[in-house]
Amino acid sequence: MSSIKHKTFQSVPLSVLDLAPINEGSNPKQSFQNSAELAQHVEKWGFNRFWLAEHHNMPGIASSATSVLIGHIAGATNRIRVGSGGIMLPNHATLVIAEQFGTLESLYPGRIDLGLGRAPGTDQATAYALRRTLNSSPEEFPMQVNELEDYFSEKPITHVRAVPGEGLQIPIWLLGSSGFSAQLAAQKGLPFSFASHFAPKNTIPALNLYRDHFKSSETLDKPYAMVGVNVIAADTNERAHWLATSHQQQFLSLRRGEPTQLKPPIDHIDEVWSAEERAAVEKSLNARSTIVGDPETVKKGLQDFIEETRADEVIINSQIFHQKDRLRSYEILAEMME
Template sequence: MNTKRFQGTPLSVLDLAPINEGSTAAESFKNSVDLAQHVENWGFHRYWLAEHHNMPGIASSATSVIIGHIASATNHIRVGSGGIMLPNHATLVIAEQFGTLESLYPGRIDLGIGRAPGSDQATAFALRRTLHSRVEDFPLQLDELQAYFEVNPSARVRSFPGEGLNIPIWLLGSSDYSARLAAAKGLPFSFASHFAPEHTLAALKLYRDNFQPSDVLDKPYAMVGVNIFAADTEERAQWLATSQQQQFLSLRRGEPTQLKPPIDNIDEVWSPFEKAAIERSLDSRSTIIGTPDMVKEKLKSFIDETQADEVIVNSQVFHHEDRLRSYEIVADMME
């Protein structure tokens, strides 16, 4: 592994596979491959993709497929899901898919799972054909999934490939639910601070205070999400960040769009009420915008505050060259 660290902390990449306004999923996938190859060479630790549905600006709906595509185009960086929304799927199917991925790319695949639908209720129904599943069912699904990776010759249903493979399972969350479950199961935990910053510290405390050692981990391991918009000038970084702000605005209005290009004055687009709501989701602690020196200082403060074992960086930037440059600036800070 060529992993480098920022002040002792490994950094990873969350790619939401953005489809730019006027572009296509095919172009998004080309950009993802190029980004993955660059960040692998720059020393980032993981490259994760997230399951979303019915969202015209995100191309990673068939998450397992794009994970395989990225893994095939890289050499050693870990590739995984941030995450698979388990209630959308039969657990056997996920075990088989990730068993296949791990068989193709041994020692490189992560399986991060969440319990949200990754979309709206109508889309959840289209995926599941029922909305009868309950929150209480998620731990049972997790147990089923873990069982498929164990060797059990007496089981009536077994996962081939999958059985006997060591595929790290992570729990993902944006509230305290998955923090509690990850602690009880002794699993690594990834918190979505990049869109739920107000719950970050409470969820991490719950996870660490209640952690039960397991065969997987003997102590808690928390990865925390952060948005970074880094550029050579503060003005350009602020300008680049308006693409993500517009994306959050479209979601808030219930009108998801492709990722829009940056604009000069975001205040012309949103109301004061919308601005306040979006700034709560993209607050200055977990959304870092600025020059290399500014980003370095703010990222250090973020790690000091969260005591993150690892940080996963999302950079929802419209222009691919600017996106590469943002990650390159962060890479230059790593040792």
């Protein structure tokens, strides 16, 4: 694979990871309207894809019925690729996912991505409610990926067929926050997306595993890695850091085991967390995985991130409370791409 040392972020595609955040005092209906508006804007601004992530039992995240929401976003846009970042495959029967994404690809041909993860995307009790049994283990993930590929093939080896789904060319991505999916993606010759935006410590080791062990396939002849990063951009550093307190509060609530809706920015965040909690949040949202600031600060941070990770594509998560500020953050990135 060629090095991208000399590339700038203008030559690396930028994409969007949306968690369909539910703001404090709001509701999922408004969240879905905001996500559609964001997708329409980033499509116009030249972003490559718009992915939605499966989470459950999270008061601040509305993307639990991920396949349904992908259809909503694809229907509100015209060209941008729309997909899952990701579907947590152990939560589902593979046939159902094949049918759902076969339906999406049939409705929006050439625009659907299927990103797959192996974590439950929730707590153990909710995982049980989703699966009715915990006999479905994340360790069965490789077998489930094989099943999905077979359902999408033109000549499936099973009598059970995915209709729609059979014979459709739906890109499958493997997602990860550790080395497991990196190795599997390398072995199968699939594109890989790493969740650096919440697992920065594991980023370089996982990407090295993927690139060092990659085997070419009908899908790819060389590795293709998309890497996640949090970006909160504003016209001034002061406003960007103020906006970032919503994201910090969200991670704090998760650490406390009390997930909440996305809270509005606050002026004095040191009043709401202890020194230990602050250190824990900053470990997950460190400078490697979270870029906060004005256009020049973000430009430098993003360039450093691309040089360090050698990312082929960057997918950006922006947990920002006010919709106009969220749109402005992505607009600043679009202006940099120009």
